[in-house]
Amino acid sequence: MKYDVRQLRLISNDRIADGIFDMRLEYGQDDLPVSCGQFAHVYVPGKTLRRPISVCDCSNGELRLVYQVKGEGTRIMSRMQPGGLADVLVPLGNGFDVQKGKKYCLIGGGIGVPPMLFTAKQCDSPLVITGFRDSSLVILQDDFKSAGAETALVTDNGTAGKKGFVTDVLRERIGEIDEVCACGPTPMLKAVADICREYGKPCQISLEERMACGIGACLVCAVKVRKNGEELMQHVCKNGPVFNAEEVVF
Amino acid sequence: MADLSVKVAGVSFDNPIIAASGTFGFGREYNEFYPLEKLGGISCKGITLKRRDGNPPPRIAETPSGILNAVGLQNPGVDVFIIDDLPWLKRQNTTVIANIAGNTVEEYCQMAEKLSETDVDMIELNISCPNVKSGGVQFGTSCESVGNITSEVRRRCKKPLIVKLSPNVTDIASIAQSAEANGADAISMINTLTGMRIDIGTRRPIIRNNTGGLSGAAVFPVAVRMVWQVSNAVKIPIIGMGGITTWEDAAEMLIAGASALQIGTVMFSDPYAPIKIAEGLNDFLDKNGIKSVTELTKTVIPW
Ligand SMILES: Cc1cc2nc3c(=O)[nH]c(=O)nc-3n(C[C@H](O)[C@H](O)[C@H](O)COP(=O)(O)OP(=O)(O)OC[C@H]3O[C@@H](n4cnc5c(N)ncnc54)[C@H](O)[C@@H]3O)c2cc1C
Ligand SMILES: Cc1cc2nc3c(=O)[nH]c(=O)nc-3n(C[C@H](O)[C@H](O)[C@H](O)COP(=O)(O)O)c2cc1C
Ligand code: FES
Numbered sequence: 374m375k376y377d378v379r380q381l382r383l384i385s386n387d388r389i390a391d392g393i394f395d396m397r398l399e400y401g402q403d404d405l406p407v408s409c410g411q412f413a414h415v416y417v418p419g420k421t422l423r424r425p426i427s428v429c430d431c432s433n434g435e436l437r438l439v440y441q442v443k444g445e446g447t448r449i450m451s452r453m454q455p456g457g458l459a460d461v462l463v464p465l466g467n468g469f470d471v472q473k474g475k476k477y478c479l480i481g482g483g484i485g486v487p488p489m490l491f492t493a494k495q496c497d498s499p500l501v502i503t504g505f506r507d508s509s510l511v512i513l514q515d516d517f518k519s520a521g522a523e524t525a526l527v528t529d530n531g532t533a534g535k536k537g538f539v540t541d542v543l544r545e546r547i548g549e550i551d552e553v554c555a556c557g558p559t560p561m562l563k564a565v566a567d568i569c570r571e572y573g574k575p576c577q578i579s580l581e582e583r584m585a586c587g588i589g590a591c592l593v594c595a596v597k598v599r600k601n602g603e604e605l606m607q608h609v610c611k612n613g614p615v616f617n618a619e620e621v622v623f
Numbered sequence: 624m625a626d627l628s629v630k631v632a633g634v635s636f637d638n639p640i641i642a643a644s645g646t647f648g649f650g651r652e653y654n655e656f657y658p659l660e661k662l663g664g665i666s667c668k669g670i671t672l673k674r675r676d677g678n679p680p681p682r683i684a685e686t687p688s689g690i691l692n693a694v695g696l697q698n699p700g701v702d703v704f705i706i707d708d709l710p711w712l713k714r715q716n717t718t719v720i721a722n723i724a725g726n727t728v729e730e731y732c733q734m735a736e737k738l739s740e741t742d743v744d745m746i747e748l749n750i751s752c753p754n755v756k757s758g759g760v761q762f763g764t765s766c767e768s769v770g771n772i773t774s775e776v777r778r779r780c781k782k783p784l785i786v787k788l789s790p791n792v793t794d795i796a797s798i799a800q801s802a803e804a805n806g807a808d809a810i811s812m813i814n815t816l817t818g819m820r821i822d823i824g825t826r827r828p829i830i831r832n833n834t835g836g837l838s839g840a841a842v843f844p845v846a847v848r849m850v851w852q853v854s855n856a857v858k859i860p861i862i863g864m865g866g867i868t869t870w871e872d873a874a875e876m877l878i879a880g881a882s883a884l885q886i887g888t889v890m891f892s893d894p895y896a897p898i899k900i901a902e903g904l905n906d907f908l909d910k911n912g913i914k915s916v917t918e919l920t921k922t923v924i925p926w
Contacts, residue, residue, distance in 0.1 A: 378895065421686075421892055422683075585646075585891040588655070591648070591694070592694050595680045595682060604676075611652075
């Protein structure tokens with residue numbers, strides 16, 4: 374059986390920035406076979422649908438989910454108490470395909486930053502570019518540094534790091550990079566994909582879509598892709614969330 | 624251990640719990656949670672004559688105790704289903720229902736003919752999909768059109784035929800009677816109720832199709848009422864669905880008049896729900912000294 378719903382003990386659930394929480398779950402002795410860019414589907418008591426949250430980190434018996442309070446579901450999550458059990462369907466989806474020996478640039482925009490941490494840990498000294506609206510939303514900078522990454526921080530208004538966009542840094546540095554992995558708002562992903570195409574660099578992007586089953590059965594999380602010249606609908610939960618940027622029809 | 628097996632239109636199910644069409648794909652994904660033989664049967668994702676890509680996303684919105692969906696019948700087409708999915712499904716030791724939808728009556732008939740030559744166990748006529756422009760619900764909202772499509776398909780279909788009804792009608796009992804009079808072997812009900820949600824910030828409907836079909840616990844009382852009304856109006860068996868979430872709901876739906884059940888939306892919060900519901904029903908029967916689940920059907924004592 375490939376899938377299992379796990380009851381994981383909540384170790385902590387701390388606020389780490391304005392409206393952003395860091396949930397740590399204990400998965401026990403056995404290895405959790407998670408790869409970077411995969412996601413967890415979290416049951417929220419009282420809600421009909423689970424909430425998809427990317428794996429931020431998974432090591433030393435701890436699964437880490439970093440999430441922003443957006444609506445009622447994530448608000449309920451933020452009130453879950455340490456010691457209690459969380460009902461989580463994990464790991465799901467296809468993550469980033471990263472190989473040792475390549476120079477990666479990992480790009481995260483806003484709440485798209487968390488999955489890049491586990492990804493950074495699988496790469497050889499990657500360049501991690503993160504962008505946020507302002508300083509109150511900046512997260513995970515120290516974690517990236519401890520993971521051996523070089524970090525470049527930008528904010529829209531310059532209240533932390535440089536003022537500007539992740540794409541400004543990408544343009545400056547793209548010459549030294551073999552491949553790009555990115556997660557964030559769609560306009561950012563599109564801009565990143567355009568730059569990569571211009572410079573002929575492979576680019577993997579992690580997409581979001583509203584989900585129900587999380588495993589490819591209900592077909593609600595559709596994304597249009599182009600394969601061998603033909604457009605077709607694939608599904609973020611099963612074929613993604615990570616796609617080859619060249620194949621996504623924005 | 625009570626006897627959970629049921630028969631619908633001569634077709635046997637090991638237990639009355641069937642996965643609802645469209646929530647379970649063609650079974651392969653949920654088979655990675657538990658062997659499909661634990662289910663009484665599967666109603667497959669709705670198929671059409673030719674491949675359909677479905678509606679653009681977003682295709683789903685959450686609602687109080689439910690969801691709205693507008694997938695728009697994305698599927699690979701009946702031929703691909705017959706070649707790629709049906710042989711695998713038939714090896715899973717469960718009863719297989721093909722759910723079909725078309726743009727025209729002729730398309731429904733052609734699909735029924737193709738499927739009649741396969742070893743699919745039953746055919747469910749989906750004349751109640753609210754999320755496609757043509758086909759689907761347009762055939763399901765008047766007695767005349769339901770009667771017409773049922774009799775046309777019946778003439779060319781060699782399999783037991785289920786007609787799946789839409790709740791978006793004024794008098795569901797007379798629609799069911801029309802299906803029965805024109806050769807339906809069973810009724811399944813209810814499909815989703817048309818609904819809408821709007822983002823107050825952008826003033827855009829959350830679903831790209833603007834409207835979608837409501838399912839989940841929110842619709843359960845409506846489904847129970849309709850199953851009860853139809854069970855008073857027809858003699859053919861009813862497969863009841865719409866918001867069944869617990870084994871208690873399952874028992875209630877059987878008592879209202881259903882002979883078997885489909886389970887859909889609850890799977891999205893708990894993939895094991897169908898198994899838990901079957902187990903819960905079994906315990907309920909044992910505790911009450913009821914030997915067979917069939918003894919529950921239509922035992923409501925109305926005031
Ligand atoms: C693969 C994937 C990975 C994600 N990873 C993260 C992450 O690491 N951290 C994080 O903070 N957020 C992440 N998200 C977004 C997160 O799922 C939504 O913010 C969350 O579901 C909102 O729920 P809510 O109840 O607070 O909001 P509401 O708006 O009340 O939710 C209503 C419904 O819409 C869905 N929904 C709303 N916004 C989104 C969205 N952006 N994407 C998908 N579904 C949405 C909800 O799941 C729910 O079903 C991810 C989404 C996907 C698809
Ligand atoms: C995502 C989704 C897709 C569906 N697709 C179909 C379909 O293809 N054919 C069909 O007859 N019904 C379809 N339905 C309706 C269900 O089979 C069922 O009638 C309805 O959801 C009520 O049951 P529930 O509340 O247990 O989900 C779909 C429902 C959902 C939620
Ligand atoms: S959420 Fe069901 S197919 Fe992706």
